[in-house]
């Protein structure tokens with residue numbers, strides 16, 4: 510779906526991403542889903558096209574691009590392959606952007622180098638007993654002499670087993686056992702003893718990217734692994750979660766891209782498929798469905814772009830990011846479902862991409878903050894109240 514207000518450079522970038530999406534990325538999408546294999550070949554494509562780590566500042570080897578630039582790329586890729594779209598999210602937003610905002614120079618160099626060479630960082634917040642209530646996490650980092658010792662379990666960690674760089678959130682305790690707040694630590698899989706991938710979740714969709722349980726068993730980290738936000742540990746979780754607003758915009762964009770891909774397929778099919786002696790798009794019931802789908806997509810795109818633009822020079826606004834993610838994820842599910850209906854029985858077949866899209870898009874009202882919890886974020890911002898149920902840390906900061 511074309512939007513106005515893009516610069517000439519953004520239109521060029523979008524065209525580059527669309528070309529990749531409609532070519533090699535689209536060709537591989539069904540196979541990635543069927544084999545459940547991480548698409549390392551697509552990572553190489555993104556790397557060659559300079560679409561990984563675009564938002565990393567130039568001084569660390571990136572291009573210093575803004576959130577809307579990243580959104581345009583993610584939207585295009587996700588219309589063909591949501592897994593590849595998610596890789597573009599997590600190499601431009603989320604953990605990498607948190608490190609770029611709050612990390613030390615050494616941490617920034619490390620993270621930038623890893624991402625630019627093809628690593629998709631993992632962000633480890635959720636635990637079996639602490640999902641929406643992230644403040645209830647029990648993973649702990651105990652200061653012992655000149656190191657932290659981390660113990661706990663995270664689950665549903667995207668990229669677990671393929672990602673190398675991990676940003677791990679844990680409650681930090683001083684030498685005397687006093688809690689100091691939630692901190693984020695950097696650790697590299699395979700170079701850090703005690704970081705163990707213990708299970709891959711059998712997911713409904715987005716199957717080309719693993720979701721894993723990760724156990725930390727006496728994992729030792731130096732103090733230099735702690736990503737320290739400027740306001741210190743007590744309020745640091747809120748700062749780090751502020752960076753997460755970029756990831757939310759990214760997640761909304763993947764949902765938008767999937768729905769746009771499904772809509773285009775339905776539009777095309779509605780002209781080709783004939784019943785009762787005419788193309789099915791001559792039935793008003795389907796015309797109105799197409800109209801409603803396009804209205805939802807246009808509105809979602811406007812919200813997503815607006816949220817992305819709000820982050821100029823910092824991170825996307827929390828209210829706009831939450832509004833965009835709730836609206837886009839819920840409407841994208843409806844649009845994909847409607848698109849599938851256009852194909853009748855064919856839509857239900859695994860030979861067409863619609864059923865994959867329907868499975869993939871379902872995730873986006875859950876991961877990265879559920880639609881319910883994000884409504885709490887929206888309400889909190891409107892009422893100017895710090896609601897405790899926001900998963901943003903700021904309620905208790």
Ligand SMILES: Cc1cc2nc3c(=O)[nH]c(=O)nc-3n(C[C@H](O)[C@H](O)[C@H](O)COP(=O)(O)OP(=O)(O)OC[C@H]3O[C@@H](n4cnc5c(N)ncnc54)[C@H](O)[C@@H]3O)c2cc1C
Nearest residue numbers: 632633634635640641665666667876877878879881882898
């Ligand atoms: C594919 C996928 C990828 C993910 N990737 C990551 C990742 O990389 N890193 C990571 O840390 N986590 C990740 N997650 C986890 C995700 O962030 C959590 O699933 C999410 O925050 C919800 O937590 P939960 O699943 O424990 O649900 P729960 O918190 O148990 O919620 C259950 C239900 O109760 C509702 N609910 C809970 N609290 C409230 C409230 N206060 N008001 C109203 N309703 C409420 C929820 O909306 C939901 O409907 C991923 C999840 C998925 C599905």
